[in-house]
Amino acid sequence: MRGRKLALMGAVVVALSGTVAACGGDEETTTPAPGTDEPAVSGGGTIKLYSSLPLTGASRPQSEDVVNGIELALKQVDNMAGGFTINYESLDDATAAAGQWDAAQTKANAREVAQDDAAITYIGEFNSGASANSIPTLNEANILQVSPSNTALGLTKAGDGAEPGEPDKYYPAGTRTYGRVVPIDTIQGAAQAQFMKDEGVTSVYILDDNEVYGKGVAANTATAVEEAGIEIAGTDSWDGKAANFRALADKVAATDADAVFTGGIIDNNAPQLYKDLNAALPEAKLFGPDGVATVDFTKEIPPEVQAQTYITSPTVSPEELPPDGQKFYEDFSKEYDQATDEVDPYAIYGYEAARVIIDCIEESGDSIDAEDLAGGGRQAVIDCFFATENRDSPLGTYSIDDDGDTTLTTYGGYIAKGGKLVFQKAIEQEGA
Numbered sequence: 308m309r310g311r312k313l314a315l316m317g318a319v320v321v322a323l324s325g326t327v328a329a330c331g332g333d334e335e336t337t338t339p340a341p342g343t344d345e346p347a348v349s350g351g352g353t354i355k356l357y358s359s360l361p362l363t364g365a366s367r368p369q370s371e372d373v374v375n376g377i378e379l380a381l382k383q384v385d386n387m388a389g390g391f392t393i394n395y396e397s398l399d400d401a402t403a404a405a406g407q408w409d410a411a412q413t414k415a416n417a418r419e420v421a422q423d424d425a426a427i428t429y430i431g432e433f434n435s436g437a438s439a440n441s442i443p444t445l446n447e448a449n450i451l452q453v454s455p456s457n458t459a460l461g462l463t464k465a466g467d468g469a470e471p472g473e474p475d476k477y478y479p480a481g482t483r484t485y486g487r488v489v490p491i492d493t494i495q496g497a498a499q500a501q502f503m504k505d506e507g508v509t510s511v512y513i514l515d516d517n518e519v520y521g522k523g524v525a526a527n528t529a530t531a532v533e534e535a536g537i538e539i540a541g542t543d544s545w546d547g548k549a550a551n552f553r554a555l556a557d558k559v560a561a562t563d564a565d566a567v568f569t570g571g572i573i574d575n576n577a578p579q580l581y582k583d584l585n586a587a588l589p590e591a592k593l594f595g596p597d598g599v600a601t602v603d604f605t606k607e608i609p610p611e612v613q614a615q616t617y618i619t620s621p622t623v624s625p626e627e628l629p630p631d632g633q634k635f636y637e638d639f640s641k642e643y644d645q646a647t648d649e650v651d652p653y654a655i656y657g658y659e660a661a662r663v664i665i666d667c668i669e670e671s672g673d674s675i676d677a678e679d680l681a682g683g684g685r686q687a688v689i690d691c692f693f694a695t696e697n698r699d700s701p702l703g704t705y706s707i708d709d710d711g712d713t714t715l716t717t718y719g720g721y722i723a724k725g726g727k728l729v730f731q732k733a734i735e736q737e738g739a
Contacts, residue, residue, distance in 0.1 A: 351390035352677030359431035376657030389672025407574035435459030486711030496527030516571025525570030547575025556587035
C-alpha cells in the first residue's frame with residue numbers, strides 16, 4: 308500500500324511488543340533515545356533509506372517479511388550508522404488495479420526518492436521487471452540501489468537470457484549504482500537443471516509469464532537443461548490475466564513431457580497454472596523458480612499438486628546457514644512471533660541488503676554530509692558497496708563483482724508439502 312510509510316528515527320524501543328514506530332499517512336514519527344524523553348539526534352544529522360516492494364496483491368505477505376527483515380537490521384543498530392540517524396521509508400511499487408508491481412508506480416517511487424535530498428540508498432525492487440523501470444532514474448541521481456531478490460541476468464550482464472541493449476540501457480549515467488545480494492539466473496538455471504536431473508527428468512516443457520524475470524529465468528534454464536542432456540519438449544508463454552490455462556496445459560500434455568518449468572511469478576495466476584497443468588499431466592513434475600517460492604503459493608495449490616511441485620530458491624535451510632544466518636532466524640522469529648518455517652525465504656535477503664548498506668554508511672561516515680549527499684556521500688556509499696570483498700554475512704561469505712552481483716552460488720531445492728516449502732537440499736553451482 309502506497310501510504311504505508313515507516314519513519315524510524317533514532318533508537319527504536321524493542322520493548323514495544325516487537326513493533327516499530329509507524330504511521331498510516333505521510334507524517335514521520337520519532338522515538339525517544341534510550342533512557343530519555345528526548346528524540347534521538349545524531350550529530351551527523353538524518354539520512355534516509357528507502358525500500359520499494361510490492362505491498363499490494365499476491366506478493367504482499369512476502370514483501371512484508373522483507374520489510375520486517377530490513378526493520379530488524381535497523382533496530383539492531385538503533386537506526387544509526389556513521390554518526391547519522393537513518394530514517395526508513397517503505398514504498399509500495401504495486402497497485403490494486405494491477406494486482407502486482409506496476410511500471411508507473413515503480414517509476415513514481417524512483418522519482419520520489421531521486422528528488423529527496425536526504426535519500427542515500429534504496430532497497431528494491433522485488434521483481435526484476437520492476438527494477439528495469441527504477442534503475443535508470445536512481446542511476447541518474449547517483450543513489451545506491453540494492454535488490455534483495457532480483458535474479459534476471461540482463462539487469463547487470465549481457466549474454467544468454469539478456470535482452471538486446473541490456474544491461475547498458477539501464478545506466479544512463481554510464482556508471483553502476485545497482486547491485487544485489489541474491490545469485491543471478493544463470494546460477495538458478497543451472498540449479499534447476501541439476502534438480503531436474505536428480506529427479507529423473509528426461510524431457511521438459513518450458514513456460515514463461517512474458518515478463519523480464521520470467522523470460523530471463525526460462526532462457527537461462529533452457530540453456531542449462533540442454534547442457535545437462537534433458538530434452539526441451541517445447542516452449543510457450545502464459546497470460547497472467549487468463550482465468551484458466553486448460554488449453555495451454557493440453558498443448559503441453561500432447562508432447563508427453565515428463566516435467567514442466569514455469570518461469571514467472573506467483574502474481575501472474577501461477578497457482579491456477581499449476582492446477583491446470585497437474586490436471587492435464589498428473590504424473591509430470593512441475594518445477595518453479597524463486598518467483599513462486601512463497602508460502603502463499605504452496606497454500607493455494609491442493610495436496611495432489613503440491614506432491615508434484617519442485618521449487619528453487621536462493622535460500623537454504625536455516626540449519627545449513629552460518630551462525631549469523633541461524634541467529635537471524637532466531638531473532639526474526641522472536642521479534643515478529645513467527646515460526647521459522649513460516650518466514651518467507653526472502654526475509655533474510657532484505658535483512659542482508661539493509662546490513663550491507665548500514666555497514667557502508669558506517670564505513671563512509673566521514674565522507675557523508677547530510678546537507679549535501681550529492682556532494683560525495685552517495686558516491687562513497689556506492690564505492691563501498693562495490694568494494695565488498697569476502698564479507699561474512701548471514702548468507703555466507705561473499706563479494707560483489709564489478710557488475711554489482713554477489714559471488715554466492717548456492718540455491719536451495721524445495722518441495723511443496725502441507726502448504727509449506729520443505730527444504731530438500733542445497734544445490735551448489737559454479738559462478739556465472
